[in-house]
Amino acid sequence: MATIAPIHGTPELSERRVNYLNVEHGWKSWLFTTDHKRIAILYLISITLMFFVGGLMAVLFRINLLEPEGIFAPETYNRLFSAHGIIMVFFFLVPSIPATLANFLIPIMVGAKDLAFPRVNLLSWYIYVVGALLTLYAVIRGGVDTGWTFYAPYSSTYSNSYVLAAAFGVFTAGFSSILTGLNFIVTVHKMRAPGMTWSRLPLFVWSNYATGLIQVLGTPVLAITLLLLAFERIAHVGIFDPNIGGDPILFQHLFWFYSHPAVYIMILPGMGVISEIVSCFSHKRVFGYNFVAFSSMAIAVLSFVVWGHHMFITGESMYTSLAFSFLSFMVAVPSAIKVFNWTATMYKGSISFDTPMLYAFGFIGLFTIGGLTGLYLAALGTDVATHGTYFIVAHFHYVMVGGMVMAFVGGLHFWWPKMTGRMYPEAWAKFAALIIFLGFNLTFFPQFILGYLGMPRRYHAYPPEFQALNVLSSAGASILGVGYVIPMIYFLWSLKYGKRAGMNPYDARGLEWTIPSPPTTFNFDTTPVVTQEAYDYGELEEVVG
Amino acid sequence: MAETLVPAGQEELEAQETHLRHHFATPEQQTDAATLGMWTFLITEVLFFGGMFTAYAIYRTMYPGAFASTSEFMDVRLGGANTAVLICSSLTMALAVRAAQLSRRKDLIRFLILTMIFGTVFLVIKGIEYHAKWVEYKVPGFRFTYEPSYYFHHAQILFSLYFYMTGMHAIHMVVGLGLLTYLVIQAWRGIFHARYFAPVEMIGLYWHFVDIVWIFLFPLLYLIGHKR
Numbered sequence: 086m087a088t089i090a091p092i093h094g095t096p097e098l099s100e101r102r103v104n105y106l107n108v109e110h111g112w113k114s115w116l117f118t119t120d121h122k123r124i125a126i127l128y129l130i131s132i133t134l135m136f137f138v139g140g141l142m143a144v145l146f147r148i149n150l151l152e153p154e155g156i157f158a159p160e161t162y163n164r165l166f167s168a169h170g171i172i173m174v175f176f177f178l179v180p181s182i183p184a185t186l187a188n189f190l191i192p193i194m195v196g197a198k199d200l201a202f203p204r205v206n207l208l209s210w211y212i213y214v215v216g217a218l219l220t221l222y223a224v225i226r227g228g229v230d231t232g233w234t235f236y237a238p239y240s241s242t243y244s245n246s247y248v249l250a251a252a253f254g255v256f257t258a259g260f261s262s263i264l265t266g267l268n269f270i271v272t273v274h275k276m277r278a279p280g281m282t283w284s285r286l287p288l289f290v291w292s293n294y295a296t297g298l299i300q301v302l303g304t305p306v307l308a309i310t311l312l313l314l315a316f317e318r319i320a321h322v323g324i325f326d327p328n329i330g331g332d333p334i335l336f337q338h339l340f341w342f343y344s345h346p347a348v349y350i351m352i353l354p355g356m357g358v359i360s361e362i363v364s365c366f367s368h369k370r371v372f373g374y375n376f377v378a379f380s381s382m383a384i385a386v387l388s389f390v391v392w393g394h395h396m397f398i399t400g401e402s403m404y405t406s407l408a409f410s411f412l413s414f415m416v417a418v419p420s421a422i423k424v425f426n427w428t429a430t431m432y433k434g435s436i437s438f439d440t441p442m443l444y445a446f447g448f449i450g451l452f453t454i455g456g457l458t459g460l461y462l463a464a465l466g467t468d469v470a471t472h473g474t475y476f477i478v479a480h481f482h483y484v485m486v487g488g489m490v491m492a493f494v495g496g497l498h499f500w501w502p503k504m505t506g507r508m509y510p511e512a513w514a515k516f517a518a519l520i521i522f523l524g525f526n527l528t529f530f531p532q533f534i535l536g537y538l539g540m541p542r543r544y545h546a547y548p549p550e551f552q553a554l555n556v557l558s559s560a561g562a563s564i565l566g567v568g569y570v571i572p573m574i575y576f577l578w579s580l581k582y583g584k585r586a587g588m589n590p591y592d593a594r595g596l597e598w599t600i601p602s603p604p605t606t607f608n609f610d611t612t613p614v615v616t617q618e619a620y621d622y623g624e625l626e627e628v629v630g
Numbered sequence: 631m632a633e634t635l636v637p638a639g640q641e642e643l644e645a646q647e648t649h650l651r652h653h654f655a656t657p658e659q660q661t662d663a664a665t666l667g668m669w670t671f672l673i674t675e676v677l678f679f680g681g682m683f684t685a686y687a688i689y690r691t692m693y694p695g696a697f698a699s700t701s702e703f704m705d706v707r708l709g710g711a712n713t714a715v716l717i718c719s720s721l722t723m724a725l726a727v728r729a730a731q732l733s734r735r736k737d738l739i740r741f742l743i744l745t746m747i748f749g750t751v752f753l754v755i756k757g758i759e760y761h762a763k764w765v766e767y768k769v770p771g772f773r774f775t776y777e778p779s780y781y782f783h784h785a786q787i788l789f790s791l792y793f794y795m796t797g798m799h800a801i802h803m804v805v806g807l808g809l810l811t812y813l814v815i816q817a818w819r820g821i822f823h824a825r826y827f828a829p830v831e832m833i834g835l836y837w838h839f840v841d842i843v844w845i846f847l848f849p850l851l852y853l854i855g856h857k858r
Contacts, residue, residue: 192653197653198652198653199652199653200653201653201663201667202663202667203651203653205667263674267667267670267671267674268667270666270670271663271666271667271670274663274666275659275662275663275666276653276654276659276663301670301673301674302673302674302677303677304674305674305675305677305678305680305681306677306678306680306681308678309678309679309680309681309682310681313681313682313685313794316790316794320770320771320772321771322770322771322774322786322790323770323787323790324685324689324787324790324791329783329786329787330693330783330784330786330787331787332688332689332692335684335685335688338684339681339684339685607652607653612655
């Protein structure tokens with residue numbers, strides 16, 4: 086890709102050019118835009134708000150857990166952790182990288198002017214906002230106490246909280262996720278520039294393509310499940326409540342048929358980000374490109390056949406459990422391929438320790454812990470012992486927060502210059518990365534021990550002997566919270582005072598680094614012609630600082 | 631990108647005629663994208679209905695007797711008539727696409743309206759059936775009654791599924807009718823011709839999909855226990 090003719094002039098000149106940010110002004114130019122880059126910014130603002138709302142819930146219930154008997158009323162605690170889960174999963178993690186970074190980058194990375202369906206893209210943001218408002222309404226009116234899983238029949242019959250509003254919120258947001266995935270699939274298939282073959286696609290595109298498949302195939306099932314749940318709650322007839330002949334296990338099957346693949350929606354895009362970052366800051370092509378690309382697809386396929394591992398203790402047949410256990414172990418193979426290939430990429434590379442790379446290091450370490458503990462849970466015996474304990478909580482937070490959020494924040498640093506034309510302050514950014522890493526481990530590592538010792542999740546109180554570890558975890562959470570606020574501040578600061586970024590501040594490869602920062606509305610003045618594979622970093626001939 | 635050697639003015643005219651949006655290079659690319667997008671959307675629809683079909687399959691296996699006994703309350707003649715109506719509407723929809731491809735504006739409008747009439751007839755018949763269920767106290771949750779009484783709960787599940795599935799199908803029909811209205815207006819304005827008919831084709835795909843859902847619903851819901 087290095088052979089694109091330098092049509093945009095020098096970076097210094099391009100800064101003063103019209104770009105997608107200053108081409109139009111006023112709120113209408115944002116709310117009615119069909120530019121994928123502006124929509125990405127809209128999404129970025131919305132999900133950041135939701136992240137801080139969800140984070141606030143976490144702060145509150147971590148405060149509650151400072152005391153063994155709890156500080157708030159049990160009902161309050163239940164509503165706090167439910168709101169935290171629902172908001173973080175459906176309104177932050179699922180759209181996090183796809184709707185922001187990928188929305189911004191995929192058209193550019195494949196050499197297109199926009200996503201295939203720009204208006205659908207804008208529609209998906211509006212749908213997201215409606216879903217988020219419905220959910221926030223539920224939270225403000227008094228919250229939901231079902232947990233993010235909405236298990237029937239509790240949610241459909243017994244829960245005395247705002248289940249309907251929250252369920253409709255999640256239902257609505259699901260369609261925004263479907264439309265994003267659909268847009269990516271069609272864009273990757275039909276909008277690639279001449280010469281941009283499948284085997285030249287950046288791995289970030291591959292991983293988001295795989296994510297798109299999951300979004301498209303899984304989310305509709307969640308939608309119908311929540312709808313059936315809502316009907317049952319409204320009319321008191323339905324198909325999940327055992328009192329009226331229904332089967333609550335069916336709810337779990339349908340729910341996890343979406344929600345297990347959904348956890349891969351919440352990690353695959355992060356893996357794509359890490360592939361880009363590791364390659365760029367090792368100044369080396371990704372080791373085993375084909376394996377990394379196809380491991381994304383393998384994860385997407387396997388994600389649909391492992392949902393039963395959430396239900397080992399629901400009384401599902403032993404043979405079913407055996408099959409699900411085996412298939413869950415299989416997911417470790419493509420995941421490990423990725424981890425090994427990232428390390429192999431770094432091996433003999435010329436590594437520079439820029440901020441995004443620090444997040445990539447964090448990701449690889451934390452994701453590995455999260456992934457390996459996943460194997461404990463895929464094993465039938467250990468799962469029975471640790472099911473519903475803090476071990477599970479720690480496991481998925483290592484993957485979701487240690488993995489996806491690290492990748493998201495890392496990716497945000499990596500492409501911030503491209504999105505805004507400004508550099509973030511490097512020293513502060515490194516400091517924040519360190520704080521987040523330390524805070525994260527202090528928060529969640531004690532939870533592994535708590536879970537191993539048998540502390541159940543979702544209780545507002547616990548036996549006094551668990552207090553030390555819980556206080557440690559709450560202390561870690563406050564450090565983690567500070568770690569997230571620092572980037573928030575310096576990112577906003579950098580918008581006005583940050584050093585201007587050139588076209589390619591990291592000497593990275595890829596089409597997005599061949600256009601000005603920030604890009605113009607149509608990304609490319611002329612359609613690029615791609616002649617080389619991705620990550621063409623060549624031989625390590627020069628010393629790159 | 632195909633190398634085209636047409637004068638710039640003509641190219642612009644062609645783009646206008648084929649409603650080429652700025653981010654596509656060629657009309658073919660635009661149509662391809664729309665087709666793939668529509669098929670992908672239909673896959674999501676399959677999974678959406680799939681959740682209900684799964685529930686149906688499980689409860690029918692669990693409660694075969696209760697499910698079979700409900701056939702007494704399903705009007706096979708009306709259901710059969712609706713099946714025929716929908717198959718006819720699929721034919722007229724296909725003919726509408728053909729008319730668009732051949733730039734036959736009047737035929738296009740005629741077939742689209744015919745499709746809408748079939749769709750409306752379907753909904754009217756469906757309404758008659760819903761009304762009959764209401765009169766017979768077969769609406770779950772609203773004074774639902776059932777004989778024999780030991781089938782009460784399980785038959786109610788079938789009737790819940792009946793209303794969920796046919797109701798969701800009817801909503802899709804209503805959306806389809808709205809889309810067809812849009813097409814008729816656009817066709818009236820003479821927008822569609824041999825070089826630009828993608829919207830007709832895409833909405834046609836949607837219409838056929840909604841029809842085929844019914845083709846599955848009819849035997850599953852109406853013919854479970856029928857011996858006549």
